Amino acid sequence: MICCDNVCYSYDGRTRALDGVSLSIEDGEFVCILGGNGSGKSTLAKHLNALLVPDEGRVTVMGLDTADPEYVYDIRSAVGLVFQNPDDQLVATLVEDDVAFGPENLGIEPAQISERVRDALREVGLMSFERHETHALSGGQKQRVAIAGVLAMHPKVLVLDEASAMLDPRGRAGLMRVCRELHAQGMTIVMVTHFMEEAALSDRVIVLDRGRIALEGAPADVLARAEVLERLDLEVPPSCRLGLALRSRGVDVTPHVDEGTMIAEIAGMLDGVSCGPGDASDAASASDADAVSQDRAEACLSFEHVSYSYEASVRERAAKRRRPRAKKQAVWGNDPDAVWALHNVDVTIRRGEFVGLAGHTGSGKSTLIQHMNGLVHPTMGRVVAYGENLADRRASARIKTKVGLVFQYPEHQLFATTVYDDVAFGPRNLGFSADEVDVRVRRSLEQVGLSFDELAGKSPFELSGGQQRRCAFAGVLAMEPEVLVLDEPAAGLDPAARHEFLQLIAGLHEQGLTVVMSSHSMDDLAAYCDRVVVLNEGSVFMSGTPRDVFTQADRLRGVGLGVPAAQRMACALAARGVPLTTSRLYDVDGLADDIALLIKGAAR
Template identity: 60%
Template sequence: MIHCTDIEFTYDGERLALAGVDLHVAPGEFVCILGGNGSGKSTLAKHLNALLLPDRGTVTVDGYDTAEPRDVYRIRSTAGMVFQNPDDQLVASLVEDDVAFGPENLGVETPELARRVRDALKQVGLVGFEKHETNALSGGQKQRVAIAGVLGMEPKILILDEASAMLDPRGCKGLMRVCRELNGRGMTVVMITHFMEEAAAADRVVVLDRGKVACNGAPRDVLVRTDVLAGLNLEVPFACDLSLKLREADVDVPVCVEEAPLVDAIAAVLGEGRQAEGPAGASAEPEGAAAHPQAAPQDGREGRPPCSGEGGAGADENAAIAFENVSFTYNPAKGKRKRAGKREGAEGPHPDWGNDPDAVWALRDVSFAIAPGEFFGIAGHTGSGKSTLIQHMNGILHPTCGRVLVEGRDVADKAQAARVRADVGVVFQYPEHQLFADTVYHDVAFGPRNLKLSDEEVDARVRESLALVGLDFDEIGNASPFELSGGQQRRVAFAGVLAMRPRILVLDEPVAGLDPAARRDFLTLIAGLHAQGRTVVMISHSMDNLAALCDRVLVLNEGRTFEVGTPGDVFLRAGELNGIGLGVPAAQRVANALRERGLPLPAGVLFDSASLAATLTGLAGGTAPARFGGAGGTR
């Protein structure tokens, strides 16, 4: 279906983005392409539907040469591509028009066009969103619209370039389910990803390094090569990491790349069917889980939600940030009207994707407080209100009712707005899109200059903030930010916010789209900024990152507060979190599965990889290496 033969490509005439790539994909094959940032993955993907042409070598798709102009239409009809950032490919103002754009340009007749739009939206869980404006959707919802637009073209080949980067855990599972179903019906799937668990589900894995194929083989052969992957800024799947830890401790389990076979192997080795021992118990649900009520869904109550003073907790005047009965709608007129009920035929939230298309309130009666110096995480399914919530923290948005206080100041007070925005630095999704100046220096200096600081103070802040994010002022200060690598651009955007010296740093999915090594670097950077005394608020779809870094986590569900508590409080509620599309950290997920198989793992403990390996080693009667640490405890 795809033949890439010794292809080379350069953007600037000097450095090869692709340096002799050979790649052959059979009809109906599911191939995953891995590689660090800058390895050539997206460049290769754009060759597969003739968006780019090789400087040397040949690319044929379903027998058509991409270099032949008369074949380009057929190639792009055959190979549908979803880009990493959905904003790069949304073209219409309404969801149904955007999904129809591709098949309409293929000449699909109107009755068939309507069917394709309907079926594509159903596949990505967006039935009911047909008339919604695309610019009002969340990042994850936009990505699903982009996926639907490609599915509506019914291509033979589906090319996904980091298409799951902005999806919540339920959305990632939904995307993989769609890919497997389409692949099962004969569609060829080429998926670029940084998530190793997605790669483990493919037929074959191809790893790129500096424009060349470094590894090529079945997932069970490629994804266990820890030394090779580490050198390529990649990591192994969690199941592989845990199985290698156990083997190192002389627990006789095979090296697995997927969790289900590893759970089977551990249960067999440690005695499947063992009954729980001791007071800790071994039930699948940890103690106390049943005591937590289910989150109230978006119930479509008529009229306004309660406003300030209608039964909510009072704001903490000493808090860094306090929300007091905050509700928000992007359509105030509709929010104030009484609703006669759901529209005819409404299906409510999709079980595999979530989101209610009839939801009026983006936030509904949200109250919480963040302590000074706290690392506060925010989780929630796509469209749950996370980005809307943080845009209230420095006055970008104002509550429809309720109030938000920053260090005791009401953000809706125009007299306080400038001080609030100086104290709260917000880094949006894809922060490199915040870059705009001709040099790195001028970009980072923009904020301090607007504070009317002296030239000397501006210069000092630019140098200081670039150093904080690990960039050399002398090396890149006079360079264009648009000539830097993606990771460097993201660091410059961070520096521009830090140059304002905010006491509170608010981050919206700061590591989305980064390779594993870059993710670790950025999370270490963020942890270091927090250690310096800053209050940090971070949105993330990674339950592992939230569990590892945060003091407390707020979970949103359909615009409401589901839970606010420590990672232990939150992630021990596995069943309920799965029900709202989030799930739990990988180690906890495996631990829960092993409890269900009868292993006596202690309840009330939030496991990480090391503590789970140590606990399982203890059950096997072995001795865990010192680097595993103890069995861990409740956070």
């Protein structure tokens, strides 16, 4: 289906983004492409449907050369590409018009287009969203519209470039279900991802490093090579990490990339064992003590019965209420007739806390975050920051200096001609002297690990993607906020960059900064947060310490979320009769400790 022969490509004529890539993808194959940020994954994906053509070498699709303008239409008709950022792909005001755009350009009959639009929106769980405006959708919903737009073209090849990065756990599972179904029907799938669980489900894995193929083979062969993957800024799947942790504890198991196989092997070793490693009372006590300590801290942000609607008028809301209610989306979890983006929300953020926000796509996380420094104001209720009602314009302006907001894609906040000017923009607007501005720019760049001497005079658009994200982050830190609010800050980063970025945030929190972070990664929320607030359809569904929240797996699954990988595996083992205490919040090392103790006890 696709053949790349010694493909080389450079954006600037000096540095090769692809450097001699040769590979073949068979008709009907499911291939996963992995690699750290800057490894060439997205560049390769854009070569597969002639968005880019090689500087050297050759790419053919169905035998057609992508460099030949005569074949571009045929190639793009056959190869559908979903970009990493849906805003780069959406073209129409309404959802149905956007999904119809591709089929219309293929010259499909109008009646067939309507059918394709309905089918594609059903595939991604957005039935009854046809008349919704694309700009009012959440990031995850936009991503699903972009996927639907490609599916409506009925391509022979589906190329997904980090298409699951902005999806919640249920959304990612839904996307993988669609991919498996299309693959079973004969479609060729090429998936670029940082999620190792997704890679484990493919036929073949290709790992890129600095524009070259570093590893290639079956998932079981590639994804278990922990040391090699770590050098490439990647990680092994959670089940494989558990197997490796058990081996380091003297347990003779085979690390498996497939979670079900790993769970089955461990459960088989413990068949008939009836005594567990003990309860988690100490962990519970510490968790409760932390919660009490935070309750005594001073409130810096509070939401009091806050409701917010993106609808333009009360009349429109009333009309919407009179419509027949759509059935709940069992796979993706959305209500197209939801009136309120937020509904009667009561949340308090206390000084010094690290609070995580979780929730399905469209649950209201980003809307809640935008209320925190007065970017938007409640339709009903009020938001109080440091004792001031943000409905007051002057108070809202003052609070913007105390509450720093970092958007889903921080690099989109960049705009100045140099890194220095971009980071200095906030302090200059606060009226600080040139010397104070200089001190703040230097200090904030140092905080995010960027060299002032090397980068201050460069254009921010010459930086790598990771450096751009850090530069935008530095621009917020230069305002010296007391509260840092981050909306999906690690989305799209490779595992090594994600860990590094989250460690940076954790370090700032340890220095006294209050942090609020929205994330679809339950592992990240469990690892870094003092408290987790779960939203569901615009309302607070659950709130508590990570242990309080993530030991309630069934309730979380009911609202489209999951639990951290180690907790998920502990629950699966407990369901098979392994005597683990699932009221404890596990990480991989803790789970490996308890399993090793059980296995050694059974051996005695």
